[in-house]
Amino acid sequence: MEFGIRELIQFGTLLASLAGAFAVVKSQLSRVIQDISSIQKELYIINTRIDQADADRAVIKHQNKIFGGILSPGNLEKLNIKIAELQTEMKIVHKNLDKLHTMHNGKHPSIN
Numbered sequence: 001m002e003f004g005i006r007e008l009i010q011f012g013t014l015l016a017s018l019a020g021a022f023a024v025v026k027s028q029l030s031r032v033i034q035d036i037s038s039i040q041k042e043l044y045i046i047n048t049r050i051d052q053a054d055a056d057r058a059v060i061k062h063q064n065k066i067f068g069g070i071l072s073p074g075n076l077e078k079l080n081i082k083i084a085e086l087q088t089e090m091k092i093v094h095k096n097l098d099k100l101h102t103m104h105n106g107k108h109p110s111i112n
Helices: 005-070 073-104
Strands: none
């Protein structure tokens, strides 16, 4: 089998086409690698934001649970009962203090 000029030209054009395709693929591949790198950076930033948002949400959820316990009707009722008891005791203490004040009359007897 002999190769003529026609076959050599066809083989040359085939090699030139393959070389051109290789160059295009190589340039496109470097661009795709850069795109993937930038996408990875963006994904890292997004994941960081999501992690921070999850942490913030967990803190808020914990705080809501604590406030819910503090402001529960049962706890508020107990606190109001204690406040009422303290107010009653304060009235009694003030009454006793007023009684002691009138007994003392604000003067000390002289000591000789």
